[in-house]
């Protein structure tokens with residue numbers, strides 16, 4: 702998974718549009734909202750660089766693991782031999798560092814399979830307890 706894909710999945714999981722995030726993040730130098738939207742789009746397409754400042758701004762807008770994000774950035778820069786691969790849900794992008802929380806019980810999700818969390822398998826099986 703690329704850093705941009707990870708951020709896009711986390712944004713989706715938080716129920717936010719690019720417009721929402723553009724309204725939430727502050728940039729320096731301050732960009733207009735249209736520029737900010739284009740900038741977020743470029744980040745999610747892995748065109749724009751993700752500096753620590755950018756990671757911090759995005760982490761304020763929706764839940765991400767900055768540790769996982771950094772792992773993905775390193776992975777992209779140095780290849781899979783150099784970096785420990787983070788375990789990420791392929792559907793929602795959650796990790797053990799920012800698990801999904803059940804809205805009713807507050808219980809964190811677990812791994813249903815190698816790369817899918819229990820809250821995402823639950824979506825496919827609405828009748829399952």
Ligand SMILES: [Zn+2]
Nearest residue numbers: 790793818821
């Ligand atoms: Zn998931």
Ligand SMILES: [Zn+2]
Nearest residue numbers: 795801810818
């Ligand atoms: Zn999850």
